[in-house]
Amino acid sequence: MVRGLSFELDAGRALQITWPNGAGKTSLLRALSGLLHVESGSIHWLGRSIFGDLRAFHDDMAFCSHEPGLKPDLTIDENLHFAAGVRRRCNINERHAALARVGLTGLQDDPARRLSAGQQRRVALARLCLQGATLWLLDEPAAHLDAQGQALVSQLVSEHVRAGGLALIATNQPLALAPDISDELPPARLAARAGPA
Amino acid sequence: MNWVWLHRFGSPPYFYRWAGRIVPWLAWPAALLILAGLYGGLVLAPADYQQGDGYRIIYVHVPSAWLSLMIYTVMALAAAVGLIWRIKVAHAVAASCAPIGAWFTGVGLVTGMLWGQPMWGTYWEWDPRLVFYLVLLFFYMGYSGLRSAIDDTTRADRAAAVLAIVGAVNVPIVHYSVIWWNSLHQPPSLALTSKPTMPASMYVPLLLLFLGFTLFFYAVMLTRARAEVLRRERGGNWIRAALETTR
């Protein structure tokens, strides 16, 4: 398990966690999302402990995990409609725009079972964009993606962060992000201080 | 409200020491009470004018049946404390209750059946109490089964705690429904404890055994819980110190 870790993240910044396998990247993200119980220590969002009002925190946060969470029997558009719609009302135009953004134009009515692993990952990214969260927690966002797809992830994260969003990325394939918006989290205790968003 | 005292009380080293000290104070009185109760019940008490010496099985049967329900209550309470305040010692207590509870439920069932043979002429009568204790045994088995099916101790603790609480809500409903079911389908069976004019020489041993069995349960449960805490905290620094002082 991860211990002795402390860091803060500003609005307009991305933080890449590039620890080796088994060092606890996924556990850290799951703990930050509130899914995993933290033995000791605290997690604050906008200066308040997230456990005070977990649902309000979740309104601001989107988690993109290993599993794309797609239903093979639904079309891609239906998948987005239900998965994103549980959080935020989004109309068909928004969904199609999001699909266009991740390079899946014209596939909206295909059943999700026909998608390759990389395409499923792209749908998950489209869902992420539709969820309208400020804080993105991304677990291996570039997994299964080709070079083009990896560039797409970097671009989406950059745009999100430059628009005032925050992103925490756990990955073994670091994204090509400009140094002025991105840091890397060292595995040891991190004492850097910065004001919260 | 401030729950610090609860967490202090629930810290494994504190619990281990405290429980170790209290166990002898439970175990010896339990042994004396059970011996006295058995002597009173099996030797001093007169034979029943209807049931002869056969009734004497109540001295084991009734306290066992009582314990099987009380242990379930203790288990559910400990589980709730562990679930709400995330106190690991409470989960260790709940985990230690289950096998003892299942054992006493089994003893209650078997003694009930043995008593049924001379009373009803059959080992198994669809008596509501027997049916209820059989269901209770399944509750205990489900609890232990769920616990052993989950590898991660923390997850097993929490999932089992949810089940124990759900069961605690359900047990009274099962009890009521079984009685209702029986009253519709059977003539009232021979009541096991309908001796309103039981002489003191009969019921005093029973009271002693009630108390003795209860103390016995707490002694065994705390001993098991201590072992469970040791198992869970293996590798912790305090264990070496604690084991050295107790020797």
Next chain:
Amino acid sequence: MSGVKTSAPRAFFLVIQRDLRLAFRRPGEWLQPVAFFAIVTLLFPLALDPEPARLRALAPGALWVAALLSSLLAIEFLYRDDGRDGTLEQFALSGQSFASLLFAKTVAHWFLTGVPLAIAAPIAALALGAPPHSLSGVLLALLLGSVSLSLIGAIGAGLTLGIRRGGALLSLLVLPLSIPTLVFGARATELAIAGASGAELAAPLYLLGALAVLGVTLAPLAAAAAVRISLE
């Protein structure tokens, strides 16, 4: 990305709609428990001798044991797929009440298994020799009872989520909890077949209703706690 937060009722209905649509894309899956129910009730006349009076006496028990087993068969898959593909995780992080979204899944499940069961039960009862005027009582008993069975099953499915070969354990957890429903349900069915009406038949039906109300109040919370633990 702008957009209005989805209201709690809308999220609730969205989940029901999603589960129903998923089920209708694979009709075989939700028809299987009903078929199972039909086969089990068919086994009784074959295993016993099909003398009408005897069958009629056995009908309530046969119907309810078959209903219990078939609902158990179906409930195992309530959360399984959503747990595997990460949907439950997204639900837990959606900013909506987790208990409410899972309850929506249970409601959809009841529509897909409880309601067909309640519709199939009068037909099976007829085949077992129940008089036609008793069928509304049979339907009502199954309809009310299946609510409790789905809710109890949801707790069990949550507790056994992520356990390999959890099927046998699931039945060990769920069946003892279902005993009150079985007792009251079978009694209501027995009274209905015996031709009772009015207050006499209403008593067990009220009790079934009370169990359903208690289940709706408490079971979603317990199920959500159980699923959340399995996500940890």
